[in-house]
Amino acid sequence: MILEGRKHSDERGIITSNNDFDASIIKRIYTIENHSNEFIRGWQGHKIEQRWFACMKGSFEISVIEVDDFTNPSKDLTIQKYVLTDDVLTYLHIPSGCITAIQSKEQGSKMLILADYGLGEINDEYRYNLYYFK
Template identity: 40%
Template sequence: IRAWQAHTKEKKWFYCNSGAFVINLIELDNFEHPSDNLKTQKILLNSAVPMVLEISGGYANGFKATQEGSKLLVFSNFSLDESKADDFRYPADQWSFEP
């Protein structure tokens, strides 16, 4: 599991081009000290059902491959330097990850 990462302004787009992933989203109430009881939204991406998931700023996300050899493409509207300046990381056990 790769969790939890958030951005205040950066948007990201996720596309599964091989295998499958489960992605969890949490709308944050505070970036510096988010609540521990925030609701998790679960989304499934599968290469058999092409779909692009857009995650706007204001959300924390985490993801996990559910099939061996899965590949996930991630696109951003920020440069790498802009993204690093807008990056918030939280411990994997901060919130419950829905498999």
Template identity: 40%
Template sequence: MVQPIEIEGSVFSDTRGKIKFFNTFYMTQIVRFYEISPVSTEIIRGWQGHLKEKKWFYCHTGSFIINTINIADKVIPISNRIPERFVLKENTPLILEVPEGSATAFKSLEYGSKLMVFSNFTLEESMTDDIRFPLETWNAEW
């Protein structure tokens, strides 16, 4: 079973300003990206999963809780699975790599938060691999 991976970045600051960078994040698999800007901290988006598509999440403004769960595991009944919780913050350079065979649900923790999502599938490919679950399918910590 493949688990989400946290890709740590770094920050450099001097008199000219600050640079956040990810020198170990290789973008060769990425074919598209988009930005999500929730209108409220009360809204939870998810559960949305993909058996073949891989995604990377980066919070560049505000903060988010992202819960992930493996949906491809044939051994554990789907209702008995426990989500894994991650917190992404704009001041902590971190990219969350969510492997294929996973579902995600997330919410912003601050008004005005923005989340970048990178994908290795085109929109058309993603739509044929899309699996949705009701929010109450798993008991995630928000």
């Protein structure tokens, strides 16, 4: 789900905001900067945890798959693609049960990630070969 951000500009500068985002369940915050635009970070995700992604600098393409079976997922699951930019503070919600592949589209791009579980709080990370899904 996309939570659209907003942008306001006046003589003092620019404010980007997202007043629709409820951060009350967030327990952890981190950033990702891929080492190159060719690199795709994925596939990885969570059966229980949720994530929210926001682009802080540049742009990212995020591919999302809702997994049918974390032990032996089907190879032909639907891939949804989203592009986030630093123009406004838009959040992409990745619900539990999904995996992602993340690619920066501009050199120096930086992504903010919010999670609803603390580091090490549960064992809920699943990774798959980048070329597993068709």
